[in-house]
């Protein structure tokens with residue numbers, strides 16, 4: 001065990017893309033757990049686009065000069081509560097730091113399914129996978145054979161959406177991503193039929209080429225021009241699932257998308273957004289759906305794993321710029337790659 005704890009603080013508010021200068025690493029001695037609590041050494045951290053939204057001066061956003069929040073998995077290394085034992089693997093939300101004193105109420109025990117690597121609890125079985133699963137089953141209410149377009153298809157939510165959609169019997173599955181290499185991965189490995197690089201022209205033209213007969217469902221992680229294009233491409237009774245708006249998080253001055261509002265009426269379209277935090281009750285159903293597929297190999301993990309807590313800020317900034325394929329996870333360097 002290291003002698004020193006490290007905690008990341010945000011120290012300035014960005015306008016546009018954040019940089020390493022907006023963060024600092026604070027060293028401290030490792031805290032002692034008080035009676036009724038336990039000390040957790042964090043082992044895996046999730047960095048997410050919503051952290052970028054929290055960097056702004058918004059209600060519930062990050063306070064400057066204070067520890068940040070984020071999903072993390074750690075191991076109990078000292079305990080002063082009978083409800084947590086040394087060696088327990090726990091999930092909690094006090095991420096962006098190497099150590100944390102927690103009470104039993106602040107943690108969730110992970111079910112730890114056989115043959116499932118620990119990173120999966122932050123990717124396809126965690127909030128990212130739950131977002132994809134809720135999008136398809138609760139918001140789109142995807143029917144077998146329906147045709148689907150997914151934006152930011154190569155990210156954490158986008159890859160999980162693609163893999164789940166295939167398992168749920170989607171028809172045509174098309175996506176957009178930021179590079180030809182990502183498009184290639186999605187069509188070769190994830191099950192997408194066709195993927196365009198959104199840098200290659202107008203979204204309406206590119207979507208028209210991969211889905212010439214239109215789509216039934218748009219799962220939107222991006223917003224902007226791709227959202228406008230999808231409104232045009234949707235068929236009667238189509239659904240738009242608004243998950244995120246990453247095209248706007250780092251470009252606050254960009255103009256908002258324009259689309260034909262009459263399309264929503266004439267084609268009886270439904271557009272619905274959601275926050276995954278309001279669907280915690282679906283978590284167990286996600287496990288029942290996804291774990292057998294993970295164990296049988298029908299569902300694979302798409303993850304970009306960055307080793308070393310000291311790289312957490314780089315991992316976060318890289319994800320915002322699209323350096324990841326699949327879910328971005330930071331791993332403590334003591335954790336050897338998982339072999340099932």
Ligand SMILES: NC(=O)c1ccc[n+]([C@@H]2O[C@H](COP(=O)([O-])OP(=O)(O)OC[C@H]3O[C@@H](n4cnc5c(N)ncnc54)[C@H](OP(=O)(O)O)[C@@H]3O)[C@@H](O)[C@H]2O)c1
Pocket residue numbers: 048049050127128131152153154155156157158176177178179182198221222242243244245246247248274275276277319320321322323324326327328
């Ligand atoms: N509603 C909810 O509860 C909920 C929960 C989780 C996530 N989300 C949202 O879902 C979206 C995806 O999140 P994630 O965790 O899976 O992140 P992610 O997709 O793994 O990472 C972000 C990706 O966004 C893409 N991107 C960045 N700037 C872009 C731009 N201007 N236009 C198009 N794509 C851009 C990058 O890939 P490229 O190389 O393809 O550009 C990057 O890899 C985000 O909008 C996030 O806020 C919402």
